[in-house]
Amino acid sequence: MPKPKTLSCQTCRSREPHEPLTAEEKKWLEGQLGNRIGDDFYKCVNPLPDGKVCLNLRRDSVEKHFRLTKRLPEKLE
Numbered sequence: 001m002p003k004p005k006t007l008s009c010q011t012c013r014s015r016e017p018h019e020p021l022t023a024e025e026k027k028w029l030e031g032q033l034g035n036r037i038g039d040d041f042y043k044c045v046n047p048l049p050d051g052k053v054c055l056n057l058r059r060d061s062v063e064k065h066f067r068l069t070k071r072l073p074e075k076l077e
């Protein structure tokens, strides 16, 4: 299993703690993308001033994987 790590965040514009996606989050993202993905997708868990969490998505090896930034929803449908 991938481990949490510090990575650069395109939204925060700084290096922040990231966590690997849970099985549910991975399934959600696969539904969004329409294809299967590997285990190297991470979400930014940097707390924001408004009390939310960044949740911007990236790949371990690729900071700008998405043409536009993509964020996990707080609640998965």
Ligand SMILES: [Zn+2]
Pocket: 009, 010, 011, 012, 013, 016, 044, 045, 046, 054, 055, 056
């Ligand atoms: Zn972030």
